Amino acid sequence: MRVVVPFAVGEPKSRLAPALGADERAAFARASLEDVLEAVRAAGGEPTVLATADPRVDAETVVDERSLTAAVNAAIADAGPPVAVVMADLALATGEAVTELLAADGEVVLVPGRGGGTNAIVVRHPEFRVDYHGASYRDHLAIAREIGADVGTVDSYRLSTDVDEPADLVEVLLHGRSRSQAVLEDAGFVLDVDDGRVRAGREGRERA
Amino acid sequence: MRVVVPFAVGEPKSRLAPALGADERAAFARASLEDVLEAVRAAGGEPTVLATADPRVDAETVVDERSLTAAVNAAIADAGPPVAVVMADLALATGEAVTELLAADGEVVLVPGRGGGTNAIVVRHPEFRVDYHGASYRDHLAIAREIGADVGTVDSYRLSTDVDEPADLVEVLLHGRSRSQAVLEDAGFVLDVDDGRVRAGREGRERA
Numbered sequence: 001m002r003v004v005v006p007f008a009v010g011e012p013k014s015r016l017a018p019a020l021g022a023d024e025r026a027a028f029a030r031a032s033l034e035d036v037l038e039a040v041r042a043a044g045g046e047p048t049v050l051a052t053a054d055p056r057v058d059a060e061t062v063v064d065e066r067s068l069t070a071a072v073n074a075a076i077a078d079a080g081p082p083v084a085v086v087m088a089d090l091a092l093a094t095g096e097a098v099t100e101l102l103a104a105d106g107e108v109v110l111v112p113g114r115g116g117g118t119n120a121i122v123v124r125h126p127e128f129r130v131d132y133h134g135a136s137y138r139d140h141l142a143i144a145r146e147i148g149a150d151v152g153t154v155d156s157y158r159l160s161t162d163v164d165e166p167a168d169l170v171e172v173l174l175h176g177r178s179r180s181q182a183v184l185e186d187a188g189f190v191l192d193v194d195d196g197r198v199r200a201g202r203e204g205r206e207r208a
Numbered sequence: 209m210r211v212v213v214p215f216a217v218g219e220p221k222s223r224l225a226p227a228l229g230a231d232e233r234a235a236f237a238r239a240s241l242e243d244v245l246e247a248v249r250a251a252g253g254e255p256t257v258l259a260t261a262d263p264r265v266d267a268e269t270v271v272d273e274r275s276l277t278a279a280v281n282a283a284i285a286d287a288g289p290p291v292a293v294v295m296a297d298l299a300l301a302t303g304e305a306v307t308e309l310l311a312a313d314g315e316v317v318l319v320p321g322r323g324g325g326t327n328a329i330v331v332r333h334p335e336f337r338v339d340y341h342g343a344s345y346r347d348h349l350a351i352a353r354e355i356g357a358d359v360g361t362v363d364s365y366r367l368s369t370d371v372d373e374p375a376d377l378v379e380v381l382l383h384g385r386s387r388s389q390a391v392l393e394d395a396g397f398v399l400d401v402d403d404g405r406v407r408a409g410r411e412g413r414e415r416a
Contacts, residue, residue: 097363112365116378116399116406134401137382155305157320160365170324174345191324193342198324 031179042095091180106152169200211253239387250303299388314360377408
């Protein structure tokens with residue numbers, strides 16, 4: 001199945017700024033993208049990176065400077081069903097988890113992201129279109145209902161964990177895939193247990 | 209399978225205090241416990257509530273005032289393998305997710321919790337004991353390795369989501385089970401979309 005992986009080039013994840021510098025955020029975003037591409041390929045998916053500029057990555061690439069919603073809808077229309085969309089910041093994604101996604105029943109299959117978002121979608125219904133504004137998981141359920149599509153969901157901690165806040169770095173240190181985890185370890189991050197809570201911190205620096 | 213569900217009576221979850229008053233936290237903790245018991249029963253499990261005082265709940269109950277680790281280890285030794293431990297604050301747990309847990313392969317089956325914890329365990333090895341201090345997921349992996357137990361894991365967003373911080377309330381509003389969700393809705397919580405982030409808030413009050 002064609003799997004569209006949206007990736008914002010040159011817009012490092014600003015919500016990680018309390019924990020990572022701009023170069024580190026860019027390196028982490030790229031490592032996460034490459035981990036996701038590996039998981040997609042391991043699941044037998046054919047990835048297309050849908051990027052805002054040339055991502056210089058070893059994969060089929062489409063450049064589209066428009067908003068995430070507009071670009072993904074164009075990519076869905078272009079590929080035609082079945083087609084999947086998997087976010088590039090799922091640094092815990094494994095081939096096994098993506099296999100489960102691509103095999104899940106439903107004319108529209110949704111994977112919720114923490115915080116109300118949608119981390120992955122499989123589209124088998126010709127009328128389904130995405131809308132990533134606001135609480136997109138709820139909106140995608142409503143869109144599927146409007147067009148009469150059967151909805152499936154996938155219950156996966158790995159696919160529901162998008163990494164965009166400092167607290168998420170704990171998950172990457174414990175359960176992340178090789179490249180994403182290596183970027184954090186090379187940057188000096190270790191697990192820091194304090195007062196019953198676990199955080200990702202760097203020695204001699206403020207905890208994230 | 210016997211499923212031990214630890215529950216702290218009269219110690220409402222203090223990390224939810226920025227969002228919920230003490231009575232609301234107690235009501236939410238109880239609703240979450242009852243949702244978990246329902247999910248365990250739907251999966252064919254036989255729940256035992258392991259409580260710090262009489263929980264006045266319609267389920268088999270053992271009262272043990274000791275620490276979580278000491279009480280759970282006594283309960284595991286008492287039940288003997290196979291036995292499972294499922295936390296009471298998994299307000300998103302479904303019968304389907306618990307079924308997957310109880311059926312998972314492994315002499316020790318672990319479900320990570322967000323933030324380094326362990327949300328659920330299946331014990332089929334006679335020497336395994338828990339240790340909930342610190343980053344327990346990593347510690348439980350190490351304990352299993354020491355005793356030579358085969359380790360399985362379950363990749364479930366529902367079981368990995370323990371509700372103990374205000375940010376987690378978004379997950380309950382979107383994906384929570386009936387009683388837990390009702391407590392928040394009755395308290396006036398709604399999804400609040402602002403600046404691309406989704407939060408659980410109450411009208412006319414500070415956002416959680």
